[in-house]
Amino acid sequence: MTGPTAGKVTFVGAGPGAADLLTFRAARAIGAADVVIWAASLVQAEVLDHARVGAEILDSAALSLEDVVAVYERAAREGLKVARIHSGDPALWGGTQEQVDRCDALGLEVEIVPGVSSFSAVAAVAGRELTIPEVAQSVILTRLGGGKTPMPPGEEVREFARHGTTMAVFLSAARSGQLTQELLEGGYPTSTPVVVAHQVTWPEELVVRCTLGTLEETVKEHKLWKHTLFLVGPALAASGTRSHLYHPGHFHGFRRADPAARKALRESLREERTRGAAR
Numbered sequence: 001m002t003g004p005t006a007g008k009v010t011f012v013g014a015g016p017g018a019a020d021l022l023t024f025r026a027a028r029a030i031g032a033a034d035v036v037i038w039a040a041s042l043v044q045a046e047v048l049d050h051a052r053v054g055a056e057i058l059d060s061a062a063l064s065l066e067d068v069v070a071v072y073e074r075a076a077r078e079g080l081k082v083a084r085i086h087s088g089d090p091a092l093w094g095g096t097q098e099q100v101d102r103c104d105a106l107g108l109e110v111e112i113v114p115g116v117s118s119f120s121a122v123a124a125v126a127g128r129e130l131t132i133p134e135v136a137q138s139v140i141l142t143r144l145g146g147g148k149t150p151m152p153p154g155e156e157v158r159e160f161a162r163h164g165t166t167m168a169v170f171l172s173a174a175r176s177g178q179l180t181q182e183l184l185e186g187g188y189p190t191s192t193p194v195v196v197a198h199q200v201t202w203p204e205e206l207v208v209r210c211t212l213g214t215l216e217e218t219v220k221e222h223k224l225w226k227h228t229l230f231l232v233g234p235a236l237a238a239s240g241t242r243s244h245l246y247h248p249g250h251f252h253g254f255r256r257a258d259p260a261a262r263k264a265l266r267e268s269l270r271e272e273r274t275r276g277a278a279r
Contacts (some may be wrong), residue, residue, distance in 0.1 A: 002069040007075035007108045009082045010243075011096055013089045013115020014038075015026070018201035019046030021121070026113045033083035035071060042087035042227075044202065051083075054264020056058055065095070069102050076106040092141065093170060111158035117141075118229050122197040125207050136165040136235035145174040145177055166233035173198075173228035176219035180212060181233060189214050192237040198228045209236075 010029040013022035022030075030050040030185045037053065040059045041051060048057060059139035060068065075082050086094040090112050103110045119141060124129050130139050140160045147150035160167060161183050184190065189211030191257070198206040210218040212232065219228070257265075 005077055007072075007078065007080050007082070007106075009072055009084055009099075009103050009109065010106050010111045010113060011090045011094075011099070012083050012085045012113045013091075014043045014047055014087055015116035016088060016118040016121040016201045017042065017044050019049070019201065021116045021201060022047060022050070023113065023115070025188075027116065029111070029113055030083045030085065031137045032181065034080040035075065035082045037068060037071065037082065038085035039087050040103050043085060047085060063214070065098065068099065072099075072103055072106055072108060076108050087118075088114070088160055089115045092117055093143070095278065097210045115238055118170075118200060119231065120199075122168075122195060122207070122229055122231055124191050125197065125200055125205070126195045126236070128208070128231075128232070130168075130231070130233075130235055132235040132238045134231055135238040138165040139222060140164065140165060140167045141170070142167065143170045144175055144182070146175065146178070147171060157182040158186040161232075164188065164234070166231065166235045169230040169232060171178040173219055174225040176216040176224075179230070180216045183212055188232065192232060192234065194218075195229070195231040196224070197220075198222070198224050198230065200229070 010033070012026045012029050014026065016192045030047065031052055033051065033055055035058065036051050037058045037060050039061065041061050046182055051057065058071065069084060075079065084099065086096065088094065088236070090096040091114070096112070100112075113156060119139070131137050140163065141157065142157060142160055143151075146155055157169065157179065159210065163185060167183075169179060175200045183192070190211060192212040194210050194212055194215050196208045196215070196218055197209060200207065206224075208218055208222065215230070248258040
């Protein structure tokens with residue numbers, strides 16, 4: 001008589017909340033699980049529609065890390081499949097790595113299913129691309145220091161703000177005054193566009209546009225202190241630029257460049273480099 005098969009834990013990125021933002025892979029993992037651990041306060045209950053009849057359902061809000069590890073230990077003993085549902089993407093602020101390390105120590109198979117991060121969901125709802133040619137080609141994901149988890153040295157918001165590119169600031173609505181001050185100290189002007197998003201993709205979703213100069217006022221007006229994300233930077237209002245990717249002068253493995261357009265594009269790039277050197 002053979003013993004139980006090795007257990008498995010799948011960390012499932014459920015996205016910012018809306019159940020229909022689950023990937024097919026995520027839905028399959030939930031459906032295959034003997035035990036589903038989910039964040040009820042951060043993910044809509046419809047995600048559980050994918051769970052099989054008879055699956056054990058646990059709300060992670062009531063569990064400490066030790067409680068969750070106890071479930072993993074049982075999975076290792078009994079050969080159970082566990083779906084650990086996290087909001088957003090497991091790669092960001094999910095306490096995922098400490099769980100993966102414990103699963104590895106228990107000899108459990110581990111799989112991580114990526115999810116839609118709230119910063120990309122907010123950009124979609126706001127109808128904005130975050131990387132605009134000639135304006136911003138980087139996105140910084142960060143949060144204010146001084147919260148429950150200390151920030152490493154050199155990762156202050158004011159230091160990241162000095163880049164002047166697009167920033168997505170998580171977990172910081174309760175200290176909107178400090179956030180505003182650090183962004184200003186980093187060099188953003190008060191006119192910098194900001195998107196304030198609360199519980200994006202939920203029925204009670206709130207998305208408000210303001211400027212850095214009115215960020216604190218906007219947060220306090222709407223009484224926001226959690227489940228809120230900020231997008232900051234000039235790309236949020238930029239227009240009139242063009243990507244080279246679809247320029248007729250650009251070529252790649254599937255398309256030849258138009259010779260005249262190619263010449264014009266190269267001259268434009270040369271002029272752009274000259275202006276940059278002059279600055």
